[in-house]
Amino acid sequence: LSALCFGLSALYAPLLLLYARKFALLWSLGSLFAIAAAAVLRGPSRLAAGLHTSPGAAVYLCALGGTLYAALSLHSTVLTALGAALQVAVIVGCLVSLLPGGSAGIRFMGGMAASAIKRTVTGKTMPI
Numbered sequence: 001l002s003a004l005c006f007g008l009s010a011l012y013a014p015l016l017l018l019y020a021r022k023f024a025l026l027w028s029l030g031s032l033f034a035i036a037a038a039a040v041l042r043g044p045s046r047l048a049a050g051l052h053t054s055p056g057a058a059v060y061l062c063a064l065g066g067t068l069y070a071a072l073s074l075h076s077t078v079l080t081a082l083g084a085a086l087q088v089a090v091i092v093g094c095l096v097s098l099l100p101g102g103s104a105g106i107r108f109m110g111g112m113a114a115s116a117i118k119r120t121v122t123g124k125t126m127p128i
Contacts, residue, residue, distance in 0.1 A: 002037060005030030024084035025071040030063055031087070035061075056097070060090045 009026035012019045033065030039047045070076045084123050096102040 002030045002033035005033060020084075021071055021075075021077045021080045024067055024080045027084060028067045028087070030070070031064055032068070056090055056094045060087060060094075063087045064077075085124060 005026045009023050009030060012023040012026065012035055016023055035047075051061075063083055063086040067080055067087060069078035070083055099105070
């Protein structure tokens with residue numbers, strides 16, 4: 001079911017602006033089915049025990065629940081899109097933290113990008 005939902009959401013991806021709520025709903029259902037499959041394979045208690053050590057997982061589950069609530073109950077495209085964006089942000093943050101030197105590398109690259117922007121944007125180009 002997870003692969004089916006992810007595949008159907010991929011069909012809506014090119015038309016994301018028109019079908020944002022359907023895409024986010026299918027993506028979130030695919031994630032929910034994947035988590036349920038992992039719970040069946042590993043055992044729900046072992047999966048739930050990992051939530052205490054990972055705040056990112058708890059935030060992701062809250063964003064997943066909020067996205068499904070906004071899509072299925074509220075029928076709000078804006079709130080659904082915000083929930084889906086929060087899901088993506090949490091996933092990207094977790095992936096970056098798993099990379100060796102990930103968070104330090106991101107801070108370094110962010111600092112370099114900020115200094116490059118500060119050098120490029122001076123008081124002459126943007127008077128504030």
